[in-house]
Structure formats: structure tokens, C-alpha cells
Amino acid sequence: MNRYYQGPVSGHFDGERFFNPGHPATDKGLGDILRWKLRETRARWPGSVEIRQAVPEPRVAGAQVTAVGHATLLVQLAGLNLLTDPVWSERASPSQRFGPRRVTAPGIAFDKLPPIDAVLLSHNHYDHLDLATLARLVREHDPLIVTPLGNDAIVRRAIPAARIVTGDWGDKVDLEGVEIHLVPAQHWSSRGLSDRRMALWAGFMLRSKAAAIYFAGDTGYGDGTIFRAIRERHGAPDLALIPIGAYAPRWFMAAQHCDPDEAVRIMLDLDAKRAIGIHWGTFQLTDEAREEPVTGLAESLVRRGIDAVRFQAAVPGESYLARIV
Numbered sequence: 001m002n003r004y005y006q007g008p009v010s011g012h013f014d015g016e017r018f019f020n021p022g023h024p025a026t027d028k029g030l031g032d033i034l035r036w037k038l039r040e041t042r043a044r045w046p047g048s049v050e051i052r053q054a055v056p057e058p059r060v061a062g063a064q065v066t067a068v069g070h071a072t073l074l075v076q077l078a079g080l081n082l083l084t085d086p087v088w089s090e091r092a093s094p095s096q097r098f099g100p101r102r103v104t105a106p107g108i109a110f111d112k113l114p115p116i117d118a119v120l121l122s123h124n125h126y127d128h129l130d131l132a133t134l135a136r137l138v139r140e141h142d143p144l145i146v147t148p149l150g151n152d153a154i155v156r157r158a159i160p161a162a163r164i165v166t167g168d169w170g171d172k173v174d175l176e177g178v179e180i181h182l183v184p185a186q187h188w189s190s191r192g193l194s195d196r197r198m199a200l201w202a203g204f205m206l207r208s209k210a211a212a213i214y215f216a217g218d219t220g221y222g223d224g225t226i227f228r229a230i231r232e233r234h235g236a237p238d239l240a241l242i243p244i245g246a247y248a249p250r251w252f253m254a255a256q257h258c259d260p261d262e263a264v265r266i267m268l269d270l271d272a273k274r275a276i277g278i279h280w281g282t283f284q285l286t287d288e289a290r291e292e293p294v295t296g297l298a299e300s301l302v303r304r305g306i307d308a309v310r311f312q313a314a315v316p317g318e319s320y321l322a323r324i325v
Helices: 030-039 131-140 151-158 225-234 260-270 292-304
Strands: 063-069 072-077 080-084 118-120 144-148 163-167 172-175 178-183 203-207 212-215 239-243 274-278 311-313 319-321
Touching: 063 239, 063 274, 072 212, 131 151, 144 151, 144 172, 144 178, 151 163, 163 172, 178 225, 203 225, 225 260, 239 260, 260 274, 260 292, 260 311, 274 292, 292 311
Parallel strands: 080 118, 118 144, 144 163, 212 239, 239 274, 274 311
Antiparallel strands: 063 072, 063 319, 072 080, 172 178, 178 203, 203 212
16 A cells, blocks of 8 residues: 555556656665675775855846755746755754764855745655655745655654645646646665655756756666656757766666666757756765765766866855746
């Protein structure tokens, strides 16, 4: 019995669990986890990395993105302020006593945030859905939370006052001149041991007169079909926010997390004018060295003859224009 969502069977929901159609299975068993943890080598990360925190403008008429860290970004678009997968907690974990710990401070101090109109919540993993941060945002900003099917149940149980809109892949939410489209991603979900794939995961395409911005959330690459379909349906984004980290070892992670070269392929499949690499360098979730995603991204761009300015790795506290002026 699905504890989060009850709805009709669809092309990516079997009546109990969501799935990625035409994509390798993301489920891993205890044997896979033990093989990873006992046989693979985990790179050592620095204990902390200094960053310069930003103080954003209250509103931006055009389109600008400021990196907070991992998959958290402040998207300022057509006068609205949106946060993606907000995590200000010290650890990406069910408990603040253990689990992946931040090595970079948030690129924006929480009390320096501008008024937040909406939160885009891609899925329920702890490095993306942080209830402590969401509770504080609801208390201090009362944003509209836009999220895929089932995630509302998780948030409402912890934060009854939250304003939430849910949607399936292909659905749209209109918010004061910005269209928020929920688009497919190739990933999975769980908060514990018995709720795997009971809530949906998604990316977002934001469209406005100022710019079009794509936020991938978390995704594997597969054969690229979903990204070409997004391009066909929604047009090429001005800016794509694409994961480049948390990909090693590949035999374990490939179905759920793209690597830097696959991130470049996503940019090309989308025909994005430019891209920012996210989901790296803040929480050590996998085995690669901290700077390896940046190096891998640079190498992929060189191999493909793409100007490095077109795809940069996000640095917490740095801001990026959605359109190059």
C-alpha cells in the first residue's frame, strides 16, 4: 500500500510505485550496498571549503540564479524569487547527528534571503527535501511549494501550514507570469527502508518573458530520450541547471545520477544556450574526489569543442545570468 499517493495507473505508476519507463532499474539491494561500501575506494574530502556568501537583490526583473550549494539555488525570474530543493541544515540526513556533513557554508545566509515566493521540490531524498529548512521557510516566507505527486504527504505531516501544489509529469503551475512545468527525470525516491518509489520525482522547466530555465533535480542520463522530448515539448532553455556530481562508482550510480560528460550531453540534447553544474562539492554522498566533477566537466567540454563559458560549475555564493548579455 502506497503511504503517500493513491491514484490511477499510468505510464510511470503501477498502482503502488512510480518507475522510470524504458530506463534501467534504480533499485539496489543490500548486496549491492555492501559491495560498494566494502570494495570501492572513497576519496577523502576537505573538512571545509571557504566561500563568499552573497546578499541578493530583493527582486530581479530579468533572470538570475545564485548558487547556495548542492541542488539549492535561488532563481530570480521576472520579479519572482524561487528556491530549488532548499537545504540549509548542517547535514543531509534523517538526523543532524550523523550523515553527510556540509563542507561549504550556504552561498546565501538564510536571514539574507529575499522574500521567497515559491519552492521547487524535486523529490524526497534528504539532500533535496529538508524538513527543517522547509519549516523555517514556511514560518518566515510562506512560499508556495510545487512538488511531484506524493511528496505533499511527507511535507504536510511535518508542516501542516505549508501551502503545496502537486503535479504529475507534464503538469503546469502558473505563478504570476512564470509557468512551472513538471518534467520527467530518471531517478527514484525514499525516506526510509519501506517507501521506495512511493513518491514521484521530477525536474522543472520555468518559462517566462524574461527567460526559460530548466532545473533537473536529480537524474540519470539513460539514452537521452527524456531530454530530447523536453526540448521538443518546451523549447530550448536559456539556462539549464544540471547535476555533475555524486556519480561514483558508476556501476552503482549510473541509473540515478549523471556524470559530467552525461551532463554535457543533457545540455546538448536540450539545446540549452548555457548550463550550470550543480549537485557537487557540498555534501560527500559518493566516492569521487570533491573537485573531480569540475575536472571532468572541463575535459568533456574540451573533447566536444564547447566553449567553457557555456557550461560552468556552480560555486556557492556566485550568481549567474540566465542570458549572456
